[in-house]
Amino acid sequence: MSTSLPALSDIPGGVIPGVLRIENSDREATTPIILDMLRSVYPHQQVFGEYCTVHGYIDAPPHDVFTYLADTRSLEEWTYSLRGFTPTEQPGLWSAHDRLGSDTTIYTRTVTNAEAMTVDYHCAWDQGRHLWMIYLLRVVDAQVVFDKPGSVVLWTNCHHPFYDTNPYPDTAPTERVPWVGDFWDMFAAGHELELNNLTALCEYRARRGLPITPAWMS
Template sequence: MTLDDIDGLIRIETSPRERATPIIMQMMRSVYPHDEVFGDYCTVNSYVDCPPGELFDYLADTRCLQEWTYSLRGFTPTEEPGLWLAYDRLGSETKIFTRTVANRQAGTVDYHCAWDQGTHLWMIYLMRIVDAQVVLDRPGSVVLWTNCHHPFYDRNPYPQTAPPQRPVWVGDFWDMFGAGHLLELRNLKAIAEYRHRQGLSVTPSWMR
């Protein structure tokens, strides 16, 4: 089997530039449907004027979510090492459980979360901190943040753990994730840049 046996590939060997250019132009639009951009994946990005190592240290501590997210508050450790309990005020008195998986060498910080229960952390927030000097030729960081539309966003897999009379489910907000996450990323940028400009540690003393 060779690449020639695979349908749908567009490579210069089989599609010269003159043939590929109209295809690419057709893919480019001035307006994109919201569901096409944010249906299966929600990705937001930003430049942050703060050293990547300092930003990584801050984001790798789960408690930072209490500062820059819109609605996660009151982080306390659970009996399970590395697992934190907080409240997502989008869901009134909704418990949210979070475990942070970070890799300094790769610059990745992933938040594994779930509403109501801490056994199956299916809400995964994937973040990467990139050295802006490498990709933008300027000091600072580039933050890449992606969520995937897990099927549980469409239906609560653990209804028995939900608080009574809660009117919403986290998936009800999926269409707003793009704007909501951009709002939160702007919060992160404002906090990190302010502390860096003031000569302060990006990670506050209460977290150290």
């Protein structure tokens, strides 16, 4: 699926080191990076079996970071593989291509609370009727928790049983081999990679006086 969205058009190519997107690091090149982030000094299943949580500090205003995340199209920029967001006929529901899976469509509805600065992405591969993959994010004012300007982002996923077994096999592309749950053991490292992307992009724009949410999302 091609995209007409001018993602990162306000940033010259290659000027932010450490941003890994499928365009500059394909799955084969990125897998060893993620595997290196998985440490053998702790029991991975015990730490990441039922929940996957990552968190980090971003040197950018919290309400600006929240507003950026609250726009579903931001996923076009800071996630590793979600591309080509297009609104569906259902209000608030977007379809995109998840390039982790061949010919895979992902559906996303974003649920937000501006007062609490929560952003929940309700997603599913292949079909948009039952959005069971829930990505829970909260932006916290770093002035409150760290006594310094900026944002703290908390991000949690729960291991829904559908990660183990595809509940809608009739909607899956016939040629696709992996199921999203096959990547669960890599979620923590993969989400940390994406949180690093989010941090780099927000901080780049904030330090240069650019809007955190670029003009093409307005």
